[in-house]
Amino acid sequence: MNHYPASIKNVIRHLNKLPGIGLKTAERLAMHLLSAPEPDVFELSRSIGELKKSIRLCSHCFALSDGDLCRICGNPSRDHSLLCVVENQADMVAIENAGAYTGVYHILQGLLSPMDNVGPDDIRIKELIAKIEKGNIAEVIIATGTNVEGEATASYISDCLARFSISITRIASGVPMGGELKYVDQVTLKKAMEARHAV
Numbered sequence: 001m002n003h004y005p006a007s008i009k010n011v012i013r014h015l016n017k018l019p020g021i022g023l024k025t026a027e028r029l030a031m032h033l034l035s036a037p038e039p040d041v042f043e044l045s046r047s048i049g050e051l052k053k054s055i056r057l058c059s060h061c062f063a064l065s066d067g068d069l070c071r072i073c074g075n076p077s078r079d080h081s082l083l084c085v086v087e088n089q090a091d092m093v094a095i096e097n098a099g100a101y102t103g104v105y106h107i108l109q110g111l112l113s114p115m116d117n118v119g120p121d122d123i124r125i126k127e128l129i130a131k132i133e134k135g136n137i138a139e140v141i142i143a144t145g146t147n148v149e150g151e152a153t154a155s156y157i158s159d160c161l162a163r164f165s166i167s168i169t170r171i172a173s174g175v176p177m178g179g180e181l182k183y184v185d186q187v188t189l190k191k192a193m194e195a196r197h198a199v
Contacts, residue, residue, distance in 0.1 A: 004092055008030055008034070011033065012013065012026045012027050013026075014198060015029050031047050039180075055065045061092075061104060061107055062109060062124055062127070063092060067080040067195065072096075075103075078101070078102060079102050079103045079104070080136060080143070081103070081135050081136060081137055081139070081184055082101075082102070082103025082138065083105070083106055083131070083139070083140065084101060084104070084106070084143050085105075085106045085108060085128060085140060085143060085157060086105060086107055087107070087144055087150070088105070088106060088107060091145075092107060095143065099104050103139075103141070106128050108123045108124050108125070108128070108144075108153070110122060110123040111144060111149040111150055111152070112153045112156055113152075119195065123153075123155070128157065128160075132166065138166060139165055139169060139184060140157075140167070140168045140169070141169050141170075142154045142157055142171070143171045144189060146173045158170075172195045174189075174193075174195050
């Protein structure tokens with residue numbers, strides 16, 4: 001890298017700070033930017049600047065948005081009485097990509113983890129309760145992961161919401177489609193047995 005002019009070294013250094021971008025990849029990307037048409041490079045630069053200026057949290061669900069409401073919360077055709085609680089934006093995107101859910105979301109932005117000093121005040125549980133208190137929600141679907149933190153968070157939320165006359169459900173978990181039982185771990189198999197249903 002020492003043989004490059006300072007301006008190229010500077011770009012390589014900044015690209016190298018991005019997650020998953022090693023020095024060689026950063027060098028390749030810098031060379032690509034150097035040879036790309038000037039309008040494309042300026043458009044990339046402008047869009048990165050806009051990203052920091054315009055992206056905020058949706059005031060309703062706390063998803064990333066470029067307006068006060070995200071496209072899901074602002075969509076009148078979504079079922080606003082159905083609320084799915086997820087850990088983060090990536091979980092919301094995964095559920096959306098599955099295409100089977102038509103309600104709205106509440107993003108906790110974390111999970112309870114006493115070992116990491118993450119308690120109820122560190123994630124968006126108060127905001128969830130405030131949302132339920134408004135009385136427009138009929139069902140809360142808790143869609144946190146099945147790891148220790150996800151289960152603890154689901155249990156805590158369930159306890160907090162027990163006083164409300166709403167339906168509280170948990171996403172099913174268990175044996176994946178196409179999975180062979182002999183390869184499934186014991187916790188997953190136990191969950192599958194507990195969540196069995198009529199056929």
